[in-house]
Amino acid sequence: MEQEILRIVSESDLDTAIDVIRAFTVYFHLVNTAEQYHRIRRRRAHELDPQSTPQRGSLEALVEFFKRNQIDGETLQKLFNQMSIDLVFTAHPTEATRRSLITKSRRITELLNKSDHADLMTQREREQWQRDLDTVIDLLWRTDAVRQVRPQPLDEIKMGIYYLDEIIYYALPDLYAEFEELLHKEYPDLVVPPFLRVGSWIGGDQDGNPFIHADTLLTALNQQRNYILIHYRRTLFELARECSQSIDHSTVTPELQASLDRDMAAMPEYTEELGPQTALEPYRAKFSLMWKRLGENRAMPPIPQQLSWSSSPLADQQEETGQGIAYKDAEELLADLRLVQDSLLADGETTIAQGPLQTLIRQVESFGFYFAALDVRQHSERHSSAVSELLQVTGLRKDDYKTLPEQERVQILENLLQDPRILTRPGLKLSPETSQILTNFQTIRQVRETFGKRAVNCYITSMSHSLSDLLEVQFFCKEMGIYDLPIVPLFETIDDLRRCTDILETAFTHPLYQEYLKNCGYEQQVMLGYSDSSKDGGILTSSWELYQAQSRLATLSQRHGITITIFHGRGGAIGRGGGPIYQAILAQPPVSVNGRLRITEQGEMLSFKYGIHDIAIRNMELVIAGAVQSSIPIEHIVESQVHPKPKTDWVATMTRLSNSAHSRYRKLIYEDPAFLTFFEQATPIKEIGWLNIGSRPARRTVGRAIEELRAIPWIFSWMQTRYVLPSWYGVGGALEEYLQEDPDRLAQLQQMYKQWPFLQTFLDNLQMTLSKADMSIAHVYAHFLVEDRGLSERIAREIQSEYERTCRAVTAIVGGRNLLDNSPTLQESIRRRNPYVDPLSYFQIILLKRLRALGGPLTLDAEAQKQASAEENERARLTYAVLLTINGIAAGVRNTG
Structure with a gap:
């Protein structure tokens, strides 16, 4: 079968190859979207079933955990008050998927959601639904998966803002609302502070990236401020339109009235513009005045670019312009919002106070005037x-x-x-x-x-x-x-x-x-x-x-x-x-x-975890559930399996295994002088540098050594070849050596796996990554692309032997006949995916061999193509085809790096 596929691939002309590669790549984008949406559908079905138990890692399951362990409200409130969780978005170059494809996938998700309610559609609506789906898929096919231009820092900043603006802004307050609703059924007095926030490295991560500096930091914050203030003003406008309560039929607190009087005195022209009717509608007036004040914040000039360490233009600017009626900070805006909320609640109005107004308060608490806090x-x-x-x-x-x-x-x-x-x-x-x-x-x-x-x-x-x-x-x-x-x-x-x-x-x-x-x-x-x-x-x-x-x-x-x-x-x-x-x-x-x-949230995981509203909520609740459950003091927990402390002999065993695995790993990767040559030829590491997936260079310095290579392209290249080597190499030899010395040690490792979350998580992840590897495909890379046949066979044989040792040892410890027998859904997903990735791998191998024979990657713009020779144009087309395979394989295996 392998020889037949290789023959077909080898005999394909370049135009046919590109079309086939694109077809498989689009297929994976559609499959990935369908899988993501199925997670939403599965959760919805789970919640609709009155007989079902809460999903593992859900907020509902967390509250059940509190109840089972009889944890009192005082303990929980103390924990919530000290909690601080940050999900930090980064711009590392692991996102091989263009934003154009991500937004189309999101549109398909919306259409899949509609299809779940097809029984409520008319015939005309069903036909329109089909036309909409066909249009998106057609556009997906016509969209180039390969970026023709390398993203600049500004592009990465805009991509980060996309997730904040389109998804996180709405998902985070929804998550808080769900958590509060679940908690208040058992703990009505609990207050959930804003302990989960989103941060960012995008625009501030200067390590090894010459394109990131003070100006990009300013650009990121200035742009984020603009987006978040637009959101706040839009909500205030809607609240002002909604809140038409007359002073004759409602009351306001003295504190709110005093604040309203101060605002009107500070903004007489705008107060006159609002008209006399607004004065009779205090809540509408207050929201309108807040909208006006935030407009002054938005009108404030951005922090100037190109600052010099020897001067302070910002201080001069602030002295000249002052704050005027603008809010000096987000806390001042929050104070106004809470003032209105207290007044509404005192007047018996809970629908707005605990609905859209509470949502806005959560958003201001979480996002301030900066949207996502930046790290430098x-x-x-x-x-x-x-x-x-x-x-x-x-x-x-x-x-x-x-x-x-x-x-x-x-x-x-x-x-x-x-x-x-x-x-x-x-x-x-x-x-x-x-x-x-x-x-x-x-x-x-x-x-x-x-x-x-x-x-x-x-x-x-x-x-x-x-x-x-x-x-x-x-x-x-x-x-x-x-x-x-x-x-x-x-x-x-x-x-x-x-x-x-x-x-x-x-x-x-x-x-x-x-x-x-x-x-x-x-x-x-x-x-x-x-x-x-x-x-x-x-x-x-x-x-x-x-x-x-x-x-x-x-x-x-x-x-x-x-x-x-x-x-x-x-x-x-x-x-x-x-x-x-x-x-x-x-x-x-x-x-x-x-x-x-x-926790950093990197690369392709942003679109996977935060590209869809419901998926974003699910991922954030998993973090909250894990962090809260891990942080409850052991003296308050009844269930003995929670927070297990490793036994002394377990620690000794892990140290022994670690030392052995470390030695084996270093021997191949760093001590074998020929390994670097094998790595550079058997994987597309050099070609990955031509894929426009991020502004950061692949290496920290100009050196060629593995030490200078960033971990991201290191992992990425091994995932492409299906070796997936960094995720498992060295483990099998260490386990086999340990077990051979004393067969009774297998029972010890099995006990450790069952009782120790650390080892259980490690080995379960190992099962997944071993299942994604494919040694038969990987060895075709080595056979076709490594020039020294003896070197190719020697190292490929070493890797194959270690892979087999690792599979045997892990399966023996975990139990079952095959990898992932204890996780059949994941096992089936990988089993179904891998065969569809294989053609892309074979195309990549053959195309890499052709491209390297012509001298390696080359890109030409439209003007350069007119002046280029036939061979140069062939190289450019081959380069494009190889980059397409990299995108396709990344979409197929999901974890790119």
Whole structure:
């Protein structure tokens, strides 16, 4: 069969190949949309069935959990008050699907929803429904799946705003309303504060991306402000139109009347424009005046672009223009909204007060004047270089700060932090790189003053290795007059995960950093990198070191009385920390969540999780359910299987397995000198760089080594070849070795799987990723594309053997005859999908071979095509065809990276 498919593919002319590839790609977009909608249909059927039990991970199931464990309202209120959950959208280049296709998929979902009520349609409506569906599918076919132009940061910002504007703005308050309704049936006095928010890296993540800087941060926040204010004003307009209560037939509180009088006095011309009738309708008048005030906020000029660290144009601008009647911040708007709500409730009007007005209050609480709070991220080496240059330019030191021992660097930073003078005075001749660092911090100060402190939520330092990495950021904050911006170290390598608590221990006991923590309310965020740690040490070692690091961080938090929020840098694929989020949260070490959680939502997972209103609600409720359930103190829980603490021998076993898997993984990936050649030839890693899927370069530097390659394209390329290698390699050999020494150990591992959520989640994810792999297809890549036949056969054989070992060991532990026997729905979904991905894989192999034979990828614009030779045009067409296969396979396997 394989030879027959290869023959057909090889004999296909390029035009036919492109049409076939596009057909399969469109098919997968339709299938993915249908699968997503089926999740909505399934949930609806579940809720309609009076005999059904609540869905696992649902808010309904969470309330049932409270009831079963007899958790009292006081305990829950205390927990809710301390909770803080952030879902942080990122612009990492894993989203291979264009926005044009995403919006069409959303339209198909709407039509599928209509079809569920076909019995209520007339014949004419059914015919129109069919025409609408045909039109969308036709447009889907005629839309190019490949971006012809690489997205710029502004495109990524607009894409992030799309999810905020079209989905999250409406879904988040609906989620809160559902949670409150369920809770109040059992706990009528509980108040649910706005503990779930959406954040963003889009426009602020500067690590390794030369196209992201202070201007993009400003662009993102300015655009987000415009969108959110439009939403608020639209709602206020609708409320003003709706609330026609006459003063003769309703009452207002004295507080609301006083506020109304103040507004009318401040806006006499607009009050006159409203007319005398509005004065007799106080609620309409108040909403109208609020609408007018927000209009002044929207009319305020954006924060100026191209700020310089040596000047402060924003401060000058504010001094000139002032606030006028505009709201000074979102809290002032909230105060007005609550004033109206209290008055309506006092007057007995609950429909509006607890309906559209409560929804608006939730939205303002959640989105402020910034829509999504931005994080800023930069590499630690950039800070060290900037400090070094400043010391030399100002004459404080002649040597290179970066080469000094850690103790000496800390001493220098202590002196700088205690020096009342400002080192970064205007007029210094600095490199563009150092000027950019200073401009960033000045911009952060200015936008926090304008939009509120939460507008820039934190500053993340990638590749944090020591205390000096934190103190350097503190120094730049001090120079720009910032004293309460959370400084977040990001620990990414296996070694850094092992050392993270030691580094934070030195920070927590350092007097200057202690003083800074005091300004931050004794709260510390710590980001853990799933992607890079997995790429560095393999999936088993990464998972285990992340687990242990979180456990040690929880202990450190208790010892120092400092609240630690763990920020999980998860990706979409299993090799980057992906997988079902509810199970992942429950699998964290006991007391490590403690009501506080930050999670990145990356790449293709945005369209998968947040492209449809009901799906967005489902994903957000899974996060809430997992975080709340994990955070309830153990003394309040009756069910013994909740928050299980791993036994001592379980920890020893995992450490043994981790060490063995780490050694096997590193031996192949980093210690085999020929592996890099195999990787570059057997996978489309070089061609992926030509796919316009993100503004960020694939590598941190110009180097060729695997260490310099970002984790995202690393995973992406292995998913394309169906090896899916980073998500499982090294595990099978470690398990087999452990079991061969003592066959009785199988019973121990089976017990660990059944009783320990960490291992259960790890092995279930492993089953899924092993099922998505296809060694027969993968070896065709190696056979056709790796030039050295001996190298191809040797490494392919090693990978095949490890794959078989992993499948055998995992199946033995989990039980069943085949992978995913304990998850038949997922098993069937993958079984049905894989054969349809196969033709795309064969096309990719043959086309890659042809393209490389001609010299590799080439893209030509319309004008260049006229001047190009026949061979150049052939290369350009082949490049396009290969990029089509990359898109198609990404749509087929779902987890691209």
